[in-house]
Amino acid sequence: MESSTASTKSRLSAEAARLFAQRGYHGTSIGDLAAALGIQKASVYSHIKGKEDLLAEIALAGAEAFHAALDAVPEGDPAERLRLALRAHLGVVDQQLEVATVWLNEWRYLTGPARERFLADRHHYERRIRRLFEDAVAAGALRAGLDIRHAVLAFLSIGNWAYTWMAHTIDVEREAEAFWSLLMHGVGAHPSEP
Amino acid sequence: MESSTASTKSRLSAEAARLFAQRGYHGTSIGDLAAALGIQKASVYSHIKGKEDLLAEIALAGAEAFHAALDAVPEGDPAERLRLALRAHLGVVDQQLEVATVWLNEWRYLTGPARERFLADRHHYERRIRRLFEDAVAAGALRAGLDIRHAVLAFLSIGNWAYTWMAHTIDVEREAEAFWSLLMHGVGAHPSEP
DNA sequence: CCTACCGATCGGTAGG
DNA sequence: CCTACCGATCGGTAGG
Structure with a gap:
C-alpha cells in the first residue's frame, strides 16, 4: 500500500529485526515476513539463502x-570513559531496540560459523568493557582492589536487561546518569557524602 | 529405557522447562517432548490440553x-533483608535455572488469562523488592534521597540477567555477596573507606 | 499410552 | 517478484 523508497532487502532486514524481537526467531515464519512486506513467501528467497541468514545479519x-x-x-x-560507555550501551538499546533485542536474546538460535562469529564479537565487546574498568582502577579512578569481574557483570546486567523495559523510556541519558551514579556510589548511606 | 519413579506428568513438566529454556518455546515441538519422555506424541495430550498449558505451568x-x-x-x-533478598533471587536462578529462564524469557509467548496472571505475579514480585528498598531508606539504612526506581531496576537487572551466565557458577552465595557489596558501596573510590 | 489420522503450515525449490 | 509445488513437520483429535 504505502510506497517506500527503501529497497525491499533493507525493508526485509528491518521487518525481520522487528518480528524476531517481538515474536522470537522460531515464532516468525518466512510467510510472516513476506506478508509484512506485501510480497509472496517465495519472493523472500530472492534476497536470502535461508531464514538463518536474516538472524545472522541482524546479530552482526x-x-x-x-x-x-x-x-x-x-x-x-578513565572513569568518565566508563560513564560514557554505559551511556553508549544504553543508547544503542534505546535507539535500536529491535536489533539490540535480537543481539541479546535471539542470537542463541544461530548455528555454525555465524554462531561462532557472534560469540567472538560478543566476547570482544565484554573484554573492551572489562578493559575500561581495569584502566580506571589502575588510574586510581575507582576503588583499589575492586572486584572487576562483578563490576563488569553489574555493568552489563544493567545495560543488557534494559531491553526489557527501555521501550517505555523517554530520556535515555537521564537513565544512564542515574545508573552511573548508582554504580559509582552505591545505594548505601555514606558518612562522608551528603 | 531407564525406569523412573517420577510420574510421567512431572517428567513432562521437567522436560518442558529444560527444552523451553534451551531451544525456546516455539523451538520445542510436542514431538520433541514426547521423544524426551520415550512416548508417542499423541500421548502427551493425555496430560495437557495444549502446548501453552506447559508454558503457563512453568511460568507459575x-x-x-x-x-x-x-x-x-x-x-x-532492612538492609540485611535486601541483602538476603538478592541472595534469594540469585539462589532461585541458580537452583532452578530452567524454570527461571522460562520465567524471565519465554513467558512472553503466553496469551490470554495465563499471560495476565503471569504479569500480575511479576509486578507483585517487583513491588515486593521495591518495598524492601523503601523500608530500608525509611529506616536510614540506605542513602537518604536514594533513586529507588533505579535502585530496584539495578537490583533486578543483576538478578535477572544472571540466568545468562549462572550455569558456569560454583558458589552462588559468594556471587550474591559480591553483587551486594557492589550495590551497597559502588565501584568508586571512597575517601572515607579503606 | 497407543495407532491412525487431520488440516494447516513450515522452510524451501523450480522455473519462469 | 510471481505461480506452482515439494516433503516434512506442526499442534492437535478420534477412538480405542
Missing part, C-alpha cells in the same frame, strides 16, 4: 552498533 | 519459586 548489525557506540567514546579520564 | 512455578524465596527472608534489619 547488533555487534556493529554496540562496538561503534563504544568506539565513539573519547579518550580521557 | 517460576513465580512461586521467586516469591517463596522472598518469603523465607526473615524480618529484621
Whole structure:
C-alpha cells in the first residue's frame, strides 16, 4: 500500500529485526515476513539463502552498533570513559531496540560459523568493557582492589536487561546518569557524602 | 529405557522447562517432548490440553519459586533483608535455572488469562523488592534521597540477567555477596573507606 | 499410552 | 517478484 523508497532487502532486514524481537526467531515464519512486506513467501528467497541468514545479519548489525557506540567514546579520564560507555550501551538499546533485542536474546538460535562469529564479537565487546574498568582502577579512578569481574557483570546486567523495559523510556541519558551514579556510589548511606 | 519413579506428568513438566529454556518455546515441538519422555506424541495430550498449558505451568512455578524465596527472608534489619533478598533471587536462578529462564524469557509467548496472571505475579514480585528498598531508606539504612526506581531496576537487572551466565557458577552465595557489596558501596573510590 | 489420522503450515525449490 | 509445488513437520483429535 504505502510506497517506500527503501529497497525491499533493507525493508526485509528491518521487518525481520522487528518480528524476531517481538515474536522470537522460531515464532516468525518466512510467510510472516513476506506478508509484512506485501510480497509472496517465495519472493523472500530472492534476497536470502535461508531464514538463518536474516538472524545472522541482524546479530552482526547488533555487534556493529554496540562496538561503534563504544568506539565513539573519547579518550580521557578513565572513569568518565566508563560513564560514557554505559551511556553508549544504553543508547544503542534505546535507539535500536529491535536489533539490540535480537543481539541479546535471539542470537542463541544461530548455528555454525555465524554462531561462532557472534560469540567472538560478543566476547570482544565484554573484554573492551572489562578493559575500561581495569584502566580506571589502575588510574586510581575507582576503588583499589575492586572486584572487576562483578563490576563488569553489574555493568552489563544493567545495560543488557534494559531491553526489557527501555521501550517505555523517554530520556535515555537521564537513565544512564542515574545508573552511573548508582554504580559509582552505591545505594548505601555514606558518612562522608551528603 | 531407564525406569523412573517420577510420574510421567512431572517428567513432562521437567522436560518442558529444560527444552523451553534451551531451544525456546516455539523451538520445542510436542514431538520433541514426547521423544524426551520415550512416548508417542499423541500421548502427551493425555496430560495437557495444549502446548501453552506447559508454558503457563512453568511460568507459575517460576513465580512461586521467586516469591517463596522472598518469603523465607526473615524480618529484621532492612538492609540485611535486601541483602538476603538478592541472595534469594540469585539462589532461585541458580537452583532452578530452567524454570527461571522460562520465567524471565519465554513467558512472553503466553496469551490470554495465563499471560495476565503471569504479569500480575511479576509486578507483585517487583513491588515486593521495591518495598524492601523503601523500608530500608525509611529506616536510614540506605542513602537518604536514594533513586529507588533505579535502585530496584539495578537490583533486578543483576538478578535477572544472571540466568545468562549462572550455569558456569560454583558458589552462588559468594556471587550474591559480591553483587551486594557492589550495590551497597559502588565501584568508586571512597575517601572515607579503606 | 497407543495407532491412525487431520488440516494447516513450515522452510524451501523450480522455473519462469 | 510471481505461480506452482515439494516433503516434512506442526499442534492437535478420534477412538480405542
